[in-house]
Amino acid sequence: MTELADPSKLLYKAVTYQTKATPLALTEESISLVKANGSYNVSADDILIEIHSAALNPVDMLWHRASNWMVGSNQKTLGRDYAGVVAKVGANLSGKYSVGDKVCGVITEDFGIGTVAQYLVLNPTKNPGIVKVPTDVKLSFNELAAWPLxxxxxxxxxxxxxxxxxxxxxxxxxxxxxxxxxxxxxxxxxxxxxxxxxxxxxxxxxxxxxxxxxxxxxxxxxxxxxxxxxxxxxxxxxxxxxxxxxxxxxxxxxxxxxxxxxxxxxxxxxxxxxxxxxxxxxxxxxxxxxxxxxxxxxxxxxxxxxxxxxxxxxxxxxxxxxxxxxSRSGPTAEWCKRAMGLFEEGKIKIIIDSTYSLEDFSKAVDRSTTNRARGKVIIEVKKDQV
The missing domain is CATH 3.40.50.720 (NAD(P)-binding Rossmann-like Domain)
Structure with missing residues (x-):
């Protein structure tokens, strides 16, 4: 995150594109915050997540190539799986989420927000595939990002x-x-x-x-x-x-x-x-x-x-x-919580093929599209894997 003279703007890096004609690129983006009760926050129904890890899926590249004139030329972010920490909580969600909560999940909105980014503004109602990770769960951020989709x-x-x-x-x-x-x-x-x-x-x-x-x-x-x-x-x-x-x-x-x-x-x-x-x-x-x-x-x-x-x-x-x-993925919070239990009990293995830095995102994309990855390809957005 970059400090700005304007506290209503939050700058961050993300892997983005506009249409299928524009290549994936690491760009600087901004999030607009709203002032409420003397401080700047996200909208009432949103949470701000600081992304630590994001996982790639081959379908992510399909969404890129599907971005023609019909879906608009707005800035779009790559990725659907994520794991991170809640950084801000909208007013209507203060009883459900707290700053510092560890979360993971998969976004379900198409042609817009994505997870290969330092920050993600998420509406949990529109994206129900989100899980608050229990404090006793010892999975790393890489592991938490590897399974949702x-x-x-x-x-x-x-x-x-x-x-x-x-x-x-x-x-x-x-x-x-x-x-x-x-x-x-x-x-x-x-x-x-x-x-x-x-x-x-x-x-x-x-x-x-x-x-x-x-x-x-x-x-x-x-x-x-x-x-x-x-x-x-x-x-x-x-x-x-x-x-x-x-x-x-x-x-x-x-x-x-x-x-x-x-x-x-x-x-x-x-x-x-x-x-x-x-x-x-x-x-x-x-x-x-x-x-x-x-x-x-x-x-x-x-x-x-x-x-x-x-x-x-x-x-x-x-x-x-x-x-x-x-069949198409349609995640629910209930199933995501059940899956977390299976991981903790050791009944299901989370398998990671390889990890890359945010700066090396293009290598991660190449690996994900080879049809040879055995497990998930992870981008470590923030490298403190606790």
Missing amino acids: VLNTAYNMLELHGATKPVGSSSNILIIGGATACGQYLIQLAKVAYKVKTIVTVNSGSADDFVKLLGADYTIDYTKHKNIAGPVAKIVQDELGGEKFQFDELGGEKFQFVFDCVGNSDLFPEMDNILKSKKEGSAVVTIVGNKKADYNTTTFMNTVSLSLIKTVVKSKLGLGSFTYTI
């Missing part, structure tokens, strides 16, 4: 799947992209919170030990197959990768759920042989559509294909052979 996304996939039956102890599930940030939490939540019967993941062979440590029972190395439908069908039938795999170990059943974290349509022609029927409470749930995204070039429009539209419409009308749901 992806864990909430994974939770929504497991809950808001559109099937007639819930994910549970009798479920066999397939996770495409088990080593992705979202996939990592899907594996852990499915195993710990939902106690599913069996988890099969699709990932590169180099990640096998990693996903099995998180809770995956069996893996498929997608790098060895042009199309994953074959090896997935073999698991359902009797073998995997040349080694005998008796499907009796899965209870003699097909998968109840397929969760897609990367974008894939290989399974569609084989779905009747892989997935239980709709009447048995099955569903395919995706967060990215039906084709793999290249986060260096993909825009939101690129992710929408005619085949995707047809699949979604048929599912909504009940005409498709399987239920197909596109």
Whole structure:
């Protein structure tokens, strides 16, 4: 923060852009404060958070490339996940927050505020995915920033799947992209919170030990197959990768759920042989559509294909052979608090791939868009990681 002769202005640094035509840049921004009761503060329904850590998600770069003339050329800030300390509290929130509270969460407003910044003005009503961190929680700011968006996304996939039956102890599930940030939490939540019967993941062979440590029972190395439908069908039938795999170990059943974290349509022609029927409470749930995204070039429009539209419409009308749901993160304070308990109990691991300084934000962006990050990419905005 920079001291100004004008106490109604707060200067800070942030990674910003205006439209998709403007590159990401570290700029100096300002926050306007209002005078009340002899001191300068944020508006009545807002809090001011001093950001210590922010986490990047590939979708952050999609928002950048989606910023065309229709969403305006106002200054926009990169990032959605954050962890920090409350610096100012609006008059209407004085009973809920105090200066010095440690908080973390994910913002849900689009095309405006962001978290890769030294300060963030937040309206908790508009952004309910905020958690006051209990004083006895020993997680670092980096760890606190690493989970909100992806864990909430994974939770929504497991809950808001559109099937007639819930994910549970009798479920066999397939996770495409088990080593992705979202996939990592899907594996852990499915195993710990939902106690599913069996988890099969699709990932590169180099990640096998990693996903099995998180809770995956069996893996498929997608790098060895042009199309994953074959090896997935073999698991359902009797073998995997040349080694005998008796499907009796899965209870003699097909998968109840397929969760897609990367974008894939290989399974569609084989779905009747892989997935239980709709009447048995099955569903395919995706967060990215039906084709793999290249986060260096993909825009939101690129992710929408005619085949995707047809699949979604048929599912909504009940005409498709399987239920197909596109899931989106919708965090709630209640779930965020529950997640905090799972972390503290050691039941779920927070996995960080790499950390960068605010000045090195471009390196963090590059790492986040490689599709190789194993865990979250963190930007340490303030380096006192207590």
